[in-house]
Amino acid sequence: MAGKAKGQKKSDAPVPPDVAAIPFEKALDELEHIVEQLEEGSLSLEDALSRFERGIHLSRHLEKQLREAEARVQRLVGGETDTPILAPFSEKETEEEDDDSGGSLF
Amino acid sequence: MSQRAPAPGPAVLTVSELTRGIKRTLAERFDDVWVRGEISGFKKAPSGHMYFNLKDDGALLSCAMWRMANQVLNFAPVDGMEVEARGSIDVYPPRGGYQLIIREMLPGGRGALLLALEALRRKLAAEGLFEPSRKKEIPKFPTRIALVTSPTGAAVRDLLHVLARRWPLAQVVVVPVPVQGPGASIAIASAIERVNSWGWPEVLIVGRGGGSLEDLWAFNEEALLRAVAASRIPTVSAVGHEVDHTLCDDVADLRAPTPSAAAELVVPDQAQIRRLVVASRDRMIIAAERAIGERAAAFGNLREAYGFRRPQDLLGNLTQTLDRHRVRLVRAALSSLAERRARASRATQAYGLRRPGVWIEQLGSRLTSARRRIGGAIAHTVDAKAESWRSCARHLGSLSPRAVLARGYSLVRLPDGRLVRRATEVAAGAHLAIEFAEGGADAVVEKVREDTTR
Numbered sequence: 170m171a172g173k174a175k176g177q178k179k180s181d182a183p184v185p186p187d188v189a190a191i192p193f194e195k196a197l198d199e200l201e202h203i204v205e206q207l208e209e210g211s212l213s214l215e216d217a218l219s220r221f222e223r224g225i226h227l228s229r230h231l232e233k234q235l236r237e238a239e240a241r242v243q244r245l246v247g248g249e250t251d252t253p254i255l256a257p258f259s260e261k262e263t264e265e266e267d268d269d270s271g272g273s274l275f
Numbered sequence: 276m277s278q279r280a281p282a283p284g285p286a287v288l289t290v291s292e293l294t295r296g297i298k299r300t301l302a303e304r305f306d307d308v309w310v311r312g313e314i315s316g317f318k319k320a321p322s323g324h325m326y327f328n329l330k331d332d333g334a335l336l337s338c339a340m341w342r343m344a345n346q347v348l349n350f351a352p353v354d355g356m357e358v359e360a361r362g363s364i365d366v367y368p369p370r371g372g373y374q375l376i377i378r379e380m381l382p383g384g385r386g387a388l389l390l391a392l393e394a395l396r397r398k399l400a401a402e403g404l405f406e407p408s409r410k411k412e413i414p415k416f417p418t419r420i421a422l423v424t425s426p427t428g429a430a431v432r433d434l435l436h437v438l439a440r441r442w443p444l445a446q447v448v449v450v451p452v453p454v455q456g457p458g459a460s461i462a463i464a465s466a467i468e469r470v471n472s473w474g475w476p477e478v479l480i481v482g483r484g485g486g487s488l489e490d491l492w493a494f495n496e497e498a499l500l501r502a503v504a505a506s507r508i509p510t511v512s513a514v515g516h517e518v519d520h521t522l523c524d525d526v527a528d529l530r531a532p533t534p535s536a537a538a539e540l541v542v543p544d545q546a547q548i549r550r551l552v553v554a555s556r557d558r559m560i561i562a563a564e565r566a567i568g569e570r571a572a573a574f575g576n577l578r579e580a581y582g583f584r585r586p587q588d589l590l591g592n593l594t595q596t597l598d599r600h601r602v603r604l605v606r607a608a609l610s611s612l613a614e615r616r617a618r619a620s621r622a623t624q625a626y627g628l629r630r631p632g633v634w635i636e637q638l639g640s641r642l643t644s645a646r647r648r649i650g651g652a653i654a655h656t657v658d659a660k661a662e663s664w665r666s667c668a669r670h671l672g673s674l675s676p677r678a679v680l681a682r683g684y685s686l687v688r689l690p691d692g693r694l695v696r697r698a699t700e701v702a703a704g705a706h707l708a709i710e711f712a713e714g715g716a717d718a719v720v721e722k723v724r725e726d727t728t729r
Contacts, residue, residue: 207562224559242435258449260435
């Protein structure tokens with residue numbers, strides 16, 4: 170079980186669905202908590218192994234989210250107050266240096 | 276010399292007459308005028324009258340403002356200040372100059388703006404809108420961000436670039452607004468209110484690129500400031516450059532010196548987070564290896580210890596020792612009894628002639644109770660020792676290989692009886708004998724795995 174990673178072994182091993190549903194910040198917090206528990210060394214062997222497995226799942230889940238994230242930018246173009254209508258916003262739009270008159274939303 | 280008769284032609288006026296004419300003309304023509312200019316040469320006489328010049332790039336105008344008029348001013352005129360003054364032109368004949376006699380004066384231009392700003396700042400501060408305790412926390416890992424800014428220009432471009440580079444997990448919505456000019460502050464205030472009632476974003480960034488004080492002025496106006504203060508969604512102010520300051524910065528939950536800085540403050544850096552996750556995984560692996568290693572070593576040590584080789588022997592030894600101790604205790608107790616009996620009989624002989632009956636009876640009862648106590652003590656000691664030996668034996672029993680097996684471990688042996696400790700000691704196809712806590716199994720290796728944690 171040496172920690173030698175041959176290059177970047179992208180573990181596409183599946184993440185259990187209950188872990189995959191955990192929001193990013195919570196997953197990160199739990200991972201750090203597990204690391205502390207394992208390093209403290211007072212868990213029984215069985216608990217240590219099951220916490221370890223959970224920790225591995227969490228770390229895979231976090232890395233997957235980071236890897237698959239794609240920046241999404243949209244523009245608010247209208248609609249009712251509570252149900253706004255969004256349209257794609259491309260960077261080209263930022264180029265036009267017109268007179269900052271913005272949209273005629275309001 | 277004869278006096279010359281007035282020649283026919285234009286009338287010749289006296290200086291006073293001409294001056295009077297000028298005065299009349301100017302007074303009629305400039306009876307009630309407003310003029311804008313910069314104050315210079317300001318003097319306030321002991322009488323309370325103010326004397327100064329108003330000037331611009333092309334001309335200089337001498338002014339006076341009498342005490343009755345200037346005492347109602349709500350600001351202090353100083354050199355360099357831009358003002359707007361109302362009055363009438365007057366000519367002062369003895370000196371031949373003309374003057375603006377000022378009835379009213381207002382701060383105008385930059386000075387007026389700054390005065391009004393200071394008044395607004397004080398008003399909002401009194402309402403507590405700048406209190407640090409009002410400021411909401413920005414979420415650490417936001418996934419939904421709203422940008423209220425101009426849809427064109429460097430500010431929105433920088434914001435989007437930095438957000439995409441650092442934290443592509445966040446979805447961004449641009450809410451386009453005018454960021455200067457009349458109506459801009461109202462438009463921005465509406466946008467902020469609308470975003471709040473929509474409720475989708477976790478954090479809102481409002482701002483614009485750099486510009487002059489006048490360009491940025493919308494972010495000093497009350498409507499916009501109240502909307503930022505009332506925003507339930509945490510709001511970050513990102514107006515202009517580092518040196519620019521507007522009241523929006525003070526009323527927001529967080530101030531960013533520039534739009535790019537706002538993006539850095541609002542989202543984490545994905546590279547840094549990724550490193551943290553990888554480091555956590557490495558630490559876990561090391562800790563788990565250590566945990567298993569320690570227990571394997573302890574188990575190995577126990578296994579090697581004498582007690583496990585021949586547990587029955589050890590128990591036998593303990594039992595023998597227990598027996599020896601019991602014999603010695605009893606012997607000691609008995610000899611002590613015998614000794615007391617001997618002393619007692621000597622004592623009886625010495626005192627027997629005095630009051631033998633009572634004395635013998637006392638001694639007898641003392642003997643009996645002593646015998647009882649010694650017997651009880653012996654029994655107690657023997658029981659205690661026996662109990663402690665028994666608990667040792669029990670403990671040893673739990674450490675026996677059988678008990679460990681009962682906790683889930685198995686003993687895996689090669690055909691020649693040696694125990695297998697590492698995957699490298701076997702190959703696919705090897706025969707193994709597995710021993711459980713109860714019973715066992717013969718197995719053939721299908722596949723060797725090098726480690727189990729990836």
